[in-house]
Amino acid sequence: MGMDVNTTTEGVYQSTTTNSSSYMDIDRPSLAAAALYDLKNEQLQLANAALQQQVVTERSQQESSTNGKQQETTVNQSVTTTAGTQQYAEEVTEMGPEIPFEIGQFLLYKGHFLNLLHFPIWKVHTKTLLLKYDTVLADSEIAWEATDEGMFYTNVYEDYVPLKCELKGLHNNQEVVRIVNESHPIKLKIHGHMSSVRIQHDVYAQVLVNHVYDADVLPRIKANTDEYATYIRLIDEMLEQRYNYVIQSRRTIETFPYAVAKYPLLDIIAHPQRNLHCQVTEDKSQPVSHTLRFHGNQYDGDTLKASETPLQILEIFVCENIAVLAQTAHQLKHHVYHMFCHAQQKVAELQALNPTADATELISAICGDTPWLQELFDRFDSIMQQADAYIFSNVEIAW
Incomplete structure (x- = not known):
């Protein structure tokens, strides 16, 4: 694989708590996007x-x-x-x-x-x-x-x-x-245009901004069948499908997928040790090339609320193939939480700059911040490209 996993930090901001009055007013997508x-x-x-x-x-x-x-x-x-x-x-x-x-x-x-x-x-x-x-x-x-x-x-x-x-x-x-098999898009290694779900991804980010103020927003929307729920469900399904393909692509010890899903933060550190074998696979011919360092505070998958107590740091010695798998799967699994943490940070920054502003003003300002939404979408696009490249090279999909 050509992916660079040397000393990579899976940068997800730690969850912080924002105390404010509950508020739910999801902004529509930008006029240009809506048009x-x-x-x-x-x-x-x-x-x-x-x-x-x-x-x-x-x-x-x-x-x-x-x-x-x-x-x-x-x-x-x-x-x-x-x-x-x-x-x-x-x-x-x-x-x-x-x-x-x-x-x-x-x-x-x-x-x-x-x-x-x-x-x-x-x-x-x-x-x-x-x-x-x-x-x-x-x-x-x-x-x-x-x-x-x-x-x-x-x-x-x-x-x-x-x-x-x-x-x-x-x-x-x-x-x-x-x-015909040889003509299937997976065989041709075609990466779909993620720009076609830019509006849906922006709406997801805007929902998460509201979720900072009201922890019931996301579960409430997911329980509905309206347009917002459809948008969120589409992004979730795209991430989940690829995550399942990636995490199941190699036979690993049972605790490995659990660690990937449990820990919100992952550091991948180049650490060649030729005399040691990969601790995750049954293939003892693969020497250790990286150390996976899992850490952070575990969070609830529905509410995204993080525990106040950090998890015990977990370090695993792995081969290069597992390092690439771990990075790809971890980014897919925790992308939504990554967005939520960025939303929390954005709210905190604006509150510090505008201490007298109410929730409505702050939410409107953030949801209309096009560069911020673009930054989040660019990360999503990059993750999906990386996932597809991995899947096309490592997964046999029956169709």
Whole structure:
């Protein structure tokens, strides 16, 4: 692995307690972010309307065809060459840019490759319209089934990865396909565009700012089914899925995953000792290259409240492979707590600068601090890239 783990400190600020009146007023995302989100939704709605209109047009043409031949309508029909459809195709071209892939080609949109197993793929349906295929379970294996949902091409060629798919059959007159193994995004080592969840991550950070003032905020939101809960659940699931893949990627002693999950702080110190073997794996041929130093105050996973008593420091001698695994897994496991500690620190700093400001003013100021939100997101993006790189090289995922 090319990851540098020499003398690395997993920098999570220790939890501090902020005494203030309980307050819950979660700011909306920035106007620019919200506008981008609305624009994507609007594009999707337009594409869906266009696709539905196209289906109606195609069916109308089929019903009026000569000789009364019964024709089966399938979701992968290309645009016919009648004058009416040509006119419709011109209208669609005005609505979206032309797709530089052949009709019938399956594509992965990197912005949707967030879950490593369950993600949509897209088929070039017309010169301007992509047809969505959603993940389904078919014959005990993951497959993708056509939907009636469409999307316009984003006009960024690098956002798309051609996929080789094979037909499995039809389900409710909808085409069902599977991705050929060598063409799977995991095999191709494709890292999804985390920028597509920037809004969700910002909202999570803003929720945690509120959580500093009211320890019931996060559990209360997670118990709901509204937009905020959906955003938080998405980020949690992305982190958890990768954490499980990483922590289970090698056979280790039973106490090792427990230590990774329990301790919020981890120092990884280069400490070669050729005469000693890795204390975590059963492979006695791996010499010690690093010392893992676990420390900090254990915290509650639901409320993020930390214990007032520090845990006893735990040091483990490990090989380089385990050092990389530990760093990757630990960052995934404790990212949310890391954000919460940064929120606590941010609140304390602003309170010191503005001692007369009330909670509402401080929360609004922090939630609107774009550079601060960007810093947290950049760390998330880096962690996810590191995790994906590790998983693609060390984990055999069945699909």
